Amino acid sequence: MAPGLADLALNELRALARRARLPALETTPRDDAIAVAWPGDPVELHALRTVQSVARVWRFDVPRPKALLDNTAVRTLVDGLRTVVESARPARFEGLRLSAAGSGSAVMRRLAEALAAGVGLPLRDDDGDLVVRVRRGADGAWEVLARTTPRPLSVRAWRVCDRPGGIDAALAAALVRLAGVRAGDRVANPMLGGGTLLIERALAGPAACLHGVDTDLAALACAERNAAAAGVAERMVLAPGDATLSLDPTAGVDAAADGAAVDGGPRRRYDLVLVDPPWGDAVGDHVANATLYETLLRVAAAQTVTAGHLLLITHEVRLAERLLGDHPAWGVRHARRVWQGGHRPLCVVLERLPGG
Numbered sequence: 001m002a003p004g005l006a007d008l009a010l011n012e013l014r015a016l017a018r019r020a021r022l023p024a025l026e027t028t029p030r031d032d033a034i035a036v037a038w039p040g041d042p043v044e045l046h047a048l049r050t051v052q053s054v055a056r057v058w059r060f061d062v063p064r065p066k067a068l069l070d071n072t073a074v075r076t077l078v079d080g081l082r083t084v085v086e087s088a089r090p091a092r093f094e095g096l097r098l099s100a101a102g103s104g105s106a107v108m109r110r111l112a113e114a115l116a117a118g119v120g121l122p123l124r125d126d127d128g129d130l131v132v133r134v135r136r137g138a139d140g141a142w143e144v145l146a147r148t149t150p151r152p153l154s155v156r157a158w159r160v161c162d163r164p165g166g167i168d169a170a171l172a173a174a175l176v177r178l179a180g181v182r183a184g185d186r187v188a189n190p191m192l193g194g195g196t197l198l199i200e201r202a203l204a205g206p207a208a209c210l211h212g213v214d215t216d217l218a219a220l221a222c223a224e225r226n227a228a229a230a231g232v233a234e235r236m237v238l239a240p241g242d243a244t245l246s247l248d249p250t251a252g253v254d255a256a257a258d259g260a261a262v263d264g265g266p267r268r269r270y271d272l273v274l275v276d277p278p279w280g281d282a283v284g285d286h287v288a289n290a291t292l293y294e295t296l297l298r299v300a301a302a303q304t305v306t307a308g309h310l311l312l313i314t315h316e317v318r319l320a321e322r323l324l325g326d327h328p329a330w331g332v333r334h335a336r337r338v339w340q341g342g343h344r345p346l347c348v349v350l351e352r353l354p355g356g
């Protein structure tokens with residue numbers, strides 16, 4: 001999983017084990033991976049939403065990789081990889097790719113060829129989707145890992161279109177769990193983009209409402225297509241809207257633009273706001289973000305019930321810290337840095353304070 005999410009992935013893993021009525025898990029969490037002795041069918045792990053991928057691991061207590069060419073080791077690996085290929089069906093692997101330090105060496109070439117021949121797949125160095133990694137474990141043993149699906153789990157079937165600045169679906173799934181999944185929540189996702197946060201929230205459980213707005217009609221159309229592909233479109237209300245005026249897609253541009261909305265009047269209130277505003281790189285610009293973020297926090301405050309929450313993810317770290325340092329309406333309840341596409345955005349969970 002992406003660094004910074006281990007605790008959330010571990011919670012999801014334990015919940016999955018409880019649902020499968022499995023005994024308590026033996027796990028070894030690291031910042032970017034969790035080693036687990038899964039007592040059930042490994043295919044059950046493909047239901048995980050907060051991880052990038054699942055890999056099967058074989059350990060060999062040998063001094064160097066050359067020993068992996070031993071007949072017994074190759075047999076063990078070939079049998080194991082065949083099980084991975086079988087278990088992934090109906091998904092199909094197109095080719096085997098070996099990823100290792102020195103993958104061009106004679107030893108690694110021979111290992112790759114033996115494994116590919118053994119499982120009956122072509123060797124595809126560039127784009128093989130049965131990804132086999134060889135590495136030295138922390139205790140010095142050699143480990144061979146194979147991803148158990150042709151594509152990372154974080155590559156969702158529902159993502160039928162992409163938007164600039166879109167966030168990773170596994171990260172979004174982790175963040176909606178960090179914010180809390182409560183069936184009675186009225187959830188708003190202003191600045192919706194391709195809909196990743198709202199769709200992963202919808203897939204995580206029931207909600208009283210799921211609302212999204214975006215000023216960009218192409219983004220909205222993309223979110224609608226993705227929501228339909230995820231089978232959650234009917235549970236959502238998505239509409240063009242300016243989140244600096246209202247988070248409510250039913251408010252209508254006129255009502256929202258009358259200015260009164262910001263200063264009171266009957267308006268929809270939410271229990272949870274999920275927002276990934278422009279970071280000023282792929283979308284928007286840093287100068288405009290100073291006002292955009294400030295207004296967004298004010299409008300969201302006006303439309304969030306006391307003790308409600310707002311989850312914000314952004315790479316405008318200093319701006320967010322400055323605005324949230326002593327905000328009259330929002331208290332910071334949790335903050336962490338996560339990884340997303342080479343960036344280390346800040347993720348904060350805010351609580352709506354009384355008054356403010």
Ligand SMILES: C[S@@+](CC[C@H](N)C(=O)[O-])C[C@H]1O[C@@H](n2cnc3c(N)ncnc32)[C@H](O)[C@@H]1O
Binds near residue numbers: 213215
């Ligand atoms: C970083 S993107 C969101 C990406 C989204 N989380 C996803 O995964 O696809 C930010 C979005 O905010 C929208 N936006 C910018 N200013 C806005 C405003 N004032 N009101 C509503 N949407 C706005 C942009 O059109 C863009 O789609």
